[in-house]
Amino acid sequence: YAPAGSILRQPEGATPYFYTDGKFVVTLPPGAARLEFWRGVEYLPVRVDVDLQSDAETAVRLVRWVHLAEQGWYSGDSHIHLHTGGPIKVEIADALLAARAEDLNYSNLCVSNNVGDDIRDAELITGKPHALSDERHLLVFGEEMRSSIYGHMQFFGIKKLVEPQYTGFDNTPLSNDYPPNFEQAEEAVRQGGVVTYGHPIFTNQPDPFAVDPLVHNAAARELPIDAILGKVHAVDLMCYGSDEDLSAQLWYRLLNCGLRLAASVGTDALLDHPTLPLGGERVYVKVDGKFTLESWLDGLKAGRSFVTNGPALALRVNGQGIGETVRLDAPGKVRVEAEVQSACPLSALELIVGGNTVRSEPCPAKHGGGIVIKQLVTDIAMEGSGWVALRARGPESRHVFDGPAWAHSSPVFVTVAGKPIASKKDAAFFVEWIDRLIDSMGRRNRYAKPEDRQRVEALFRRAQTRFQEIATADR
Template sequence: MCDEHDLPPAVRRALADYRRLLAEHGPTWGEDPITYVRQIEADAFVRDEHRFFLALLEKVFARYPGASAEEIEERVRDMDLQEVIRDALAGRELPDNLAALRITPDGVRLEARAQTVLEGEWFRTTLMADSALDRPVTLTVDGAARELAAGGALLVPVTPASVVAVDGRTVGLGGLVRSAPAARLRVRAGFPCRWSVIGENGRGWYPEGAQPRRDGHRDPYFHGDDLVLDVPAEPLTVRVTRGMEYDTAEAEVIPEPGRETLVELTPRRLYDAAARGWYGGDMHVHMNWTGDTVGTPAQAAAAQHGEDLHVLNLVAGNVASERVYDREALEHWAGRDLPWSDATHLARLGVEYRSDLLGHFYAFGMHTPPTRYHTGFLGTADWPPNAEACRELRGLGAVLGYSHPFHVPFDEDAPPAAALTEGRNCSAREIVSGAALGLVDSLDVLNHSSIQATATVYRHLVGAGNRLAVTAGTDTMLSFNRRSSQSGPPGWERVYARLDGPLTAAAFADAIRAGRTFATTGPWLELEVDGHGPGDALDRAPGDRVTVTARCVGPEVRGLELRTADGVVAEGPPGELTAELTVDAPTYVVAVASGPAHPRTFHYSGAYAHTSPVYLDVAGRHVARPADVRWCLDYLDGLETMIREHARLDGERRLTDHLDLLDAARAVYRARLPR
């Protein structure tokens, strides 16, 4: 499926170029070393990005006290990331791909989780030399000497046969690996699935040619069916699942040395969305976005079918420079289903439009590539406003939604300033104006950033009279084997959209535009208001009563909520929740399901699902809750201040374009306030 030799020449050349960049520059592929590019250098070792950024900022502030947001962005370029990695891992168990050489006044000690290797297998890992001495030492690895500063850290590649010395004294590496006799394992489910084969100390085992991927729980995984892999002849855990509509089946096995052992496992289905007319999609997946490997169409196909992901939006986008990764694939396949698509699996090339001042958004279903993919990188102007790209992409047939919108949780009663975090980042800052002007269709309430913050902003926007759908985008990257949830399988969060007929790109996009959606980390979630579902609008008279019911399926759910523009109106345990509401004024109804951390859930905050609204109009009037409208107006004032203070704009005319957009949005919101 999508053999690389059969790919279009331009796509083959692009993949070859990405491999060259990886070989020359490592996982950053030579991108401009802004903050999140520096993080890429640490992704293989530091799973918790918050610990990484905390350690990085501590280094910056120790050297540059009182640095501003703009100064921080410049200073991170100079930081020694080897020490940052060491500090971020302090007090934590080392990952399986890292050993530590602790150099202290009491001596030198190797700290490692011994990894199992097959007899004759070549093995390589990374050694972190960590000095607690107040003087420099000389670290020699395989004849190459390097100075390790006082209190410093160095990361170097090693094998079990490497010769390591500290100040001329050899250090044994016997604890790195242990040898085991080889066996073969065949895994079979009867259809494509996601498999994990785990040995001692968490070592993952993979079929030949499979990428050694780790998911958001740091578990190894690969996709396919009837696969054979070389494994040790010792206890192994085998797990199989197929995305969120399935449970996980597990078996313990001890393969016989020198022989093939068959493991047949079939995951139990929890729900069948397509049978109900609902299809789940991931609106934000990168095939390539720098990384420790190069993503290919064949890998995307295997992942989509192995996850039973109905809709896959592979987005072309830049990182920190002019280069737009996978642009060649978009230019070839724009407007067409990708070759591995079938009746229940649809893949398209889309776009992530990116501005680190105004926000990033996905585009799905366009028939032609756009002329612009980003603004504001490499010191270029933060112009034009995102609104211009929205207009162009919508004109090309795309459905749009802001991605990974807000990053820091805040209370529901928090002022707009809580959402307008300082500095350049990918927060969805232009969503409030874009929603008012009808330029966007959705918000990725389910994302890898703060679901809680995004859901709060979403409900402010809907309460202020904007009709936006809930969507989901994981920002998964096939070019990373280890990047927390972003190296996880596509579709670990999904937007489910209700279609009235067969699955097509146009039908899925239309369902999002109509708001017939819910988004989830895994649970199935239904909402009915007098028999109507998300996206529907009911016109009622004051005093009318409606019956509202939410239903959920999924072992990770601990609670259900029914909410209107005024907040939570009913809550209860998982299963089914019903309430009778009296309609006194225009409002909306949404359902929310939530739960704690769970093996089925890859988001750090736990399980979550949120529907798009059923709208309750009164005598033809739409919801426009004054408190939410004023929240949006205050937000626009804060955004104007941010643009004036932080935008890179060469000329008053370009500032005026931003201000005119904000004024147009203000006029819409003010018209919704009571007269």
């Protein structure tokens, strides 16, 4: 049930819900009724059973179990769609209501094509928060650039639509696989924007090349190329429908090649469809000073972030926080201080070094008002330059969207004797990855003229050479 005039959203397999500004009237049949109240991941959900035949008044108070903004951490979602031709009529005011109800600070409302050539709201991209935004909830129109072979990217903070907004879509004016994503990412950066790749690896598709290249695929195949050529700032480790662990494994390999890429989140929530909510998974960014569009994007680019569908993370290495760098003159030990807090059940707090789990601590049962708190202090040896990150895991629960509880920090980097992070094994992985992408390009062969394909391949080979240099360097 929902109030008259409101939108009742009914995601498949999930509880129906509606948003409210705090006041509503709903008509229910006689008898008992159950009401549930939620407000994002920082508040404890409240369930109330009432007897509608009684005149009794029931007061409901939502309790905030953690206030991350007070600590300088502000939430965001890189990948929200407002108008996609869906069955629900929505306006920009509905996006603000949803952001306030979910307590989401930065909503990147992505302009993109829908099934074909239908691109809506491009004129709303200005590089500034929309006029309906408030101080704590910014609505900013950005873009999802979509290729059916190279992958999908989200752009934050751009000042106008980056074109072409899509490539490689059947039965459209842009059915060819040209230009490569690199060119659009480069333009987004030129405009002062921030670039992240969305849904890198999908659930049940661990190998993005083990599929028919003629079929549309949104996995982040061009990500390694654009990243090593300096046009990517972040990777969406979480998205409804993607695989967090597999996406993280790909990200680890990029970090191990010396690429400083922040952890981000893009749910791919569709506000004009009955999907799971915006911000059900989110990225938290540590800002310097006042929360603004600019300070939030600066924090994301600097890697001061963690991603989550519930748990809150904190990490310091030799006193340096997430996104910062510890410098050692020689190999030695570093002191790690880590903490997770969570309103949802957790199973483990894991310390990740260079992509390997070096410490896994079981998390306690809930306590302290239903909150899980686990702290970890340990010394770890760093034999060479690398990175340290924190991950938390938990079981599925009704208060967590899109699978089990999961959270991951961006790294704290450790530089030893001034040397770069450079994994030969992971660089060789991307040398082969690019060969496989070029092979898929050839089998698909969607180019208006041979010169276009040659230009794309030359770009990819340039990136491959960078990885090859890491893989074969005498370090």
